[in-house]
Amino acid sequence: MTSLAMQRRRATAGRVLGQFRSSKQGVIGFSVLLVFVVIALAAPLLADVRELNPVYARASGNPQWASPGEFGALGTDHLRRSVWVQFVWGSRVSLFVGLAATILTISIGSVVGIVSGFVGGRPDAFLMRITEWFLVIPFLPLAIVLASILGRNVWNIILVIGVTSWPSTARLLRAQVLTVKQRLFVDRARSLGAGNGHLVARHILPNVSGLILANATLAVPISILTETTLSFLGLGDPSSPSWGKTLEEAFVNGAMVRNAWWYFLPAGLGILIVVLAFTLIGRTLEEIADPRLGRSR
């Protein structure tokens, strides 16, 4: 039984991988993302973290507002810090917050969606009213209020994003669970004496896992953009050099007026490219999980 199931799963994984490889957008998205992940992981090797300290930057004689030609690969900012160093270390924070917030979002969304769809009845009605409540509250004001109340550090930002962006995942999964639940094999398993836990773990979950994965991949760019938005509005963690914070600092300290494009362009493009990469991967996974999407294109 176990080996059979494992064989089947291995086969499924192989098929998904094969389909993914044959998708041009998936491969491009994945390669681009890989580059950024490597940059983020290798940050200590690529850029001296001390360069983020403006006192160190001044002591080492960096010029202020130097353009890329004048100093390093990407110039310096108003506090004489290297923009390249901020970019490299910022990729860490942005990716970390994006992924962590997504895990939280998807966990909340999946649990609510599956329980709601599977159990039905009053619990379903109750959970769906809560979901709708979160759906109708404008997302950004809610995030801003939460961020202000909770205080500004990386974990709270993750919490804010997680708490505010799970409802669409929950609704999507509930719908999928409702269809899966009607299938004959669920009835068969039930008549053979399977309990709810077994049904969810062995039959429902495997059938919605593709959707969860695709949804998660699509939630990452949203999380990254939200972190950027909150940081840009001054609600980010003041001690973490995320890309959003770089954009905020550039904006507040007059980089636009002085045409210091090297200050905001790297972080802006970084966000754009990473978001695009995740979207490409997510789209590809979505098509694999739900072949109708692929055909209709």
Place this chain on the structure above:
Amino acid sequence: MRRMAVFILFALFGAGIAPAAFAQDAEVVLRIGLTQDWETLNPAAGFAVSEYEIWNVHYATLTDKAADDFAPIGGLAESWVPSNDGLTYTYTLRDGLKWSDGEPLTAEDVAWNVNTSRDQEWDNMLSTVINLDAKVIDDRTVEITSSVPDPKLPNMDIYLVPKHIWEPIATDYDSTVEYDGLDGVGSGPFVISEFTKGQSVVMVANPNYWGWEGETPPIDRVIFQTFANPDAMVAALQQGELDAIHGFPAGSAATLEADPNIEVVAGRQGGFDEIAINGGAVVGQPHPALLDLEVRRAISFAVDKEAVIEDLWFGLAGPLETMSPGADEAKWIPEIPADKAFTYDPDRANQILDDAGYLDTDGDGVREMPDGTNPIVLRHAVNTDGDLAGPIGELFTGWMQAIGIGVELASYDQDALFGVIIEGDYDTFFWGWVPFVDPDPMLSYFTEAELESYNDANWTDPRYEELYLEQKVELDPQRRIDIVHEMLTIFHDAAIYIPMYLGPDLQAYRTDTFEGWVRQPAEVGPVMFSNSSPSYRLLRPVGSEAAGDSNDGTNWVLIGGLVAIVVVGGALAVARRKSTADDRE
């Protein structure tokens, strides 16, 4: 190509028509941009610099302040005589004074304001009126008596609100401060006509203002517009959508100076920025290390003020060693001897901490208390509404890292930060002050009475307290200066404030729209948002000299048309009023 030609023709045609149509009711409008918002326009309740400016224009005061040196000059009162003991002043009001709604402005208004603001303890007026009592002699004569010798008299610069409007409203402190202050009845050159929070305050000329001396006000409306983004404000000035701006970023100074139609003013009026350290006098829980003077001294030595003046102010700010208590910097700030000054020296700071026993026993780069516990990590509050608080927070983290002290940055918006300060729930934070002309209020903030209120260093000192009471009643000017200098030296030595620099108010105005801007104090001061903001009464549209004394209106129409084309804004003149420009930014 043809389409372009048509467009140009149309534009020319349109331009020819428009001024003619426009000129019939061409208004002269002065537009001023700022980055601060307004909480309330009630002079008994507000405290922001933006609010003081509106009151400076809306309310005339009993005595005014000279633009050059803040000396008391005639305001609503044309003259005053002291009694022999110097405790009582008898003021004579100008003849025929009226509020903007036409009601007579009499000695009764003055006396009611002094006595009511004292009894109800209106925040803005209290430090001036606390020992005063006003008595009406007749409609034009009011007698003001102080129970103790008061070096501030005969200066009487509180904003006088109209008794006939306020008396029913101001029944007690709470009902007074809850009032929105939007009755629109004033005595200054322009009065409030519209207020939209987060956007603008529109003021219209007050023909009853005494300072117009019967002439038609040269400006019809003054519009104060607030900008969330200072760069947008700078751009609006460059494009002529504004006539003047206040509080632009230092980084834009060079760009603005290069524009031949824009004059940049780096106005000094005693304003300064500082990093306050929580002294733990009553409330809150600062890190225990901060209660040790040696630790505070070490922190002061580790802060590189030069770097801030050079990198964030581009050299526009001046050095400062202790707090600046009054608008006249040269008069009130004492010389701190070089051997006592906290000149940037991280090595010395490290030495002080080593000697005092604060060592990094566990080798993590952060020192612990002498008993080896409780690593010294400071909670530095960052005001997200302040332009420089962010960069200063990052620099502070770096400075402290160099001497083995950790920093956790915590962001708050301005309102939230007030709460944190009152609760004493912080270790350090960056803040700015613009003091009044008289040093008394600023000095009073570090007395026991102000704990849990303005005393934002949460610090007191018995000797300082004694001297404070002495200077408050010292009538010999030189003796008073000496006392203040001694107080400020004590304040410096306690290392409870790290004064960063004397910061200028960065302002800029267009030279092609209005003229007559006046700096207060002379030569070094700002042209608006100053202590009594005399510019508003003196401004005239450029080229209106000839029209100034003709009241037939014809010239005005032409000039109005021209101005409408060249500029968007209008002008205005203001009266000199006196008032106080205090405050926290």
